[in-house]
Amino acid sequence: MRKLAVAAAALAFGVAASGAFAYGPHDPNCVECHSIHKAKGKGILAVAPLTKEKNPSTGNQAAGDVALCLGCHNDDQGIMPISLMATHPVGMKPNKVKVPAELLKADGTLGCMSCHNPHPSNPNYKYLQGQVAKGSELGKFCSLCHSEQVDQSSFGKVAAPKAPAAAPAKK
Numbered sequence: 685m686r687k688l689a690v691a692a693a694a695l696a697f698g699v700a701a702s703g704a705f706a707y708g709p710h711d712p713n714c715v716e717c718h719s720i721h722k723a724k725g726k727g728i729l730a731v732a733p734l735t736k737e738k739n740p741s742t743g744n745q746a747a748g749d750v751a752l753c754l755g756c757h758n759d760d761q762g763i764m765p766i767s768l769m770a771t772h773p774v775g776m777k778p779n780k781v782k783v784p785a786e787l788l789k790a791d792g793t794l795g796c797m798s799c800h801n802p803h804p805s806n807p808n809y810k811y812l813q814g815q816v817a818k819g820s821e822l823g824k825f826c827s828l829c830h831s832e833q834v835d836q837s838s839f840g841k842v843a844a845p846k847a848p849a850a851a852p853a854k855k
């Protein structure tokens with residue numbers, strides 16, 4: 685535990701020193717998302733999963749990591765709300781699109797965490813699973829799965845994706 689705190693402090697210092705907000709707004713001290721002894725959801729999540737919204741991709745209520753993220757990212761909380769009716773398909777097994785296996789969840793579905801790793805160790809723009817040069821190369825990210833639509837020559841070689849939900853960086 686102590687070691688972890690030191691590593692987190694070192695990371696925070698790194699960010700401050702570079703003058704960038706590279707590690708995003710999620711709690712660097714973990715406990716806004718994970719409650720060590722009073723969890724409300726899977727993965728000792730501190731926030732109750734929000735399942736009331738219907739997922740148009742499945743016809744069922746939100747589940748899994750989708751519900752975990754919606755626990756904060758909803759209209760009531762007002763934290764960058766995400767509405768499943770207006771969002772890229774999530775929560776289902778890909779039909780046509782070829783998704784790299786390491787980006788799919790264990791059950792073969794595409795989740796929020798297929799595209800985002802929300803951990804404070806992820807320095808990428810919007811916690812994406814790939815580097816997109818602060819958003820100016822989003823097409824490069826799309827090409828991880830939609831290579832047919834993307835002009836590869838615009839971005840050069842696409843970096844291999846990191847595994848989803850990766851534990852905080854080991855360095």
Ligand code: HEC
Pocket residue numbers: 692710711712713714715716717718726727748749752753802803804805849850851852
């Ligand atoms: C924005 C919310 C959020 C923050 C902040 C956050 N986590 Fe997580 N973490 C998650 C979610 C969501 C999962 C996946 C839970 C699941 O699907 O069971 C997860 C999973 C994990 C896991 C399981 C292994 C893995 O990576 O899937 C560990 C360990 C973990 N987090 C540690 C941490 C630590 C340590 C911190 C602080 C540095 C932290 N988390 C901060 C949301 C968060």
Ligand code: HEC
Pocket residue numbers: 708709710716717731749752753754755756757763764796797800802809810811
């Ligand atoms: C405990 C509440 C909480 C949970 C759970 C949570 N977030 Fe967040 N998230 C926040 C807050 C707070 C912000 C910052 C909002 C702002 O700046 O207005 C944020 C911002 C973000 C951003 C924008 C980052 C940026 O750099 O602008 C992304 C992307 C994001 N969250 C994705 C996720 C995903 C994916 C999950 C589920 C794995 C998740 N969040 C779960 C609280 C949460």
Ligand code: HEC
Pocket residue numbers: 750753754757764766771772773774794795796797798799800810812819822825
């Ligand atoms: C197919 C990939 C993909 C999936 C799946 C996905 N996102 Fe995102 N998300 C993105 C991209 C790309 C951006 C950045 C868009 C931009 O900057 O215009 C983003 C941005 C965000 C932001 C920041 C919004 C803002 O106003 O800046 C939040 C919060 C977020 N996503 C949460 C989620 C949640 C919650 C889920 C699951 C319900 C999810 N995402 C699923 C790709 C995805």
Ligand code: HEC
Pocket residue numbers: 772773777778779780781782783784787794798799822823825826827828829830
């Ligand atoms: C991790 C893989 C992945 C990434 C990255 C990704 N997508 Fe997708 N996308 C999918 C899957 C899976 C589907 C659903 C089609 C299917 O079932 O095969 C989809 C569907 C779509 C659709 C069709 C939506 C509909 O309702 O018919 C559009 C448009 C789309 N994606 C755009 C994007 C854009 C733009 C980006 C980049 C910002 C992006 N996607 C990034 C996997 C991905």
